[in-house]
Amino acid sequence: MESTYLNCLALFGVGGAHPGGLNLTRRMLSKEKMDASTKVLDVGCGTGQTSALISKQYQCQVTALDYNKMMLEKAKKRFQSMNLQIETQYGTAENLPFKNGSFDLLLSESVTAFTDISKTIPEYKRVLKPNGVLLAIEMMRETDISEKQMKEILDFYGVRQLLSEQEWLAHFEKVGFEKIEVEKVELHPDIQKMDVSNDYSLSKDIDPSFYKIFEKHHHLSILYKDILGCRIFRCSL
Template sequence: MVQIKSSKYLDFLSQFGVGGAHPGGLSLTMEVLKNESIDETSHVLDVGCGTGQTAAYLTSRYDAKVTGIDIHPIMVEKAKKRMKKDQLPVEILQSSIENVPLQDAQFDLVLSESVLSFANASVALKEIYRLLKSGGRFIAIEMTINRPLDKTEETDLQQFYEFQSLLTEKDWIHLFEQTGFQHIHIHPQPSQQQDNAVLEDYHFSESIEPETFEVMEQHFEKVLKYQGILDYRIFTCTKG
């Protein structure tokens, strides 16, 4: 079974229980979902669901049947606690997106928020394509580099984040097309004010290791260092 590599950054997110670590947070996700046809008949897969913030919103707002998967055991535990506390019928599974123990063509919509860069993107996209019904929709809010990195930059980012895929917009589109996706659309990014509302939901662990705070500080240093280079895109596409 192919596994997404663990990283200190992902450990930091899990211990702090960050619900909206992807750019734009839940507010951006809500805006993107407004353009999709989601109702009580929809079966949705939230890839890398974290603490279950988006999954909870999908079932609360649309009454959709929602499944969430995440590779990190702490995130899975916190997502399950959220659903139990809020009495939401969301199934949460611990799984890598590169090898999901679910049957083909189950889902009307798959959502991925800052997940594919931590995986082998080509393998993960083939798995997402397999899981979607014919005509099913895929939404990806994913890390994107605005220019190719030099070797020093690439090593720096990979060593800290354990990124497996650092792709340009053109690279992403090529991978989507190669996988078989059609009607690929790039949505405009929100204003900077909206984009700053990222960390809006926390489910802290009872005990947080001191090293975790150091990782958090290093993360914010990386964000500043690579400002204008590390970016994101909002992609939507359809299974042919």
């Protein structure tokens, strides 16, 4: 297996890899109106931490999608162990395997930046119902940076671009989201303090090179703390 950041997350089965972790997810969801009739799509569900939370706390009809088969298997095991009726679906954000207008709420937690945004965001809009809501937690660029800095960030995380807040907004507006709310997430990187809300589903016999990837992630988060930012985008139709 190639030594990449995303493969590292899959092998360790990190449950709350997105900025802010599960605590941010709980706060974000607490502002939404959800019940047993609400159909939710968790794009890039990972090991299913957020999908499980939504299903258990709000009794929503949850579909969990990921393109990483290892992550999806770990999500299935989580749901089975918790006796949760959550549909799992293999697929990509750029080509969602669902009909138009299928969901009331779509959640993307630090996922969209890793995709072809020009294809992914139109897909989000397509599968949402009229008056549907997109909640996206996304990495972004706070300031202008050098080509060398940009290359190091893109190469390590495997993202195609590092957008500014205005560039993100332009993508959401282009596909027709009419109301867009933005919240800045304050990040406090500290190599000594892992997010306690993270949970792990470890694979067997993890190569030592993947531990080095975790170390570099923490190094970059500190080195580029004034450059790498995060926003919650709430986009509605």
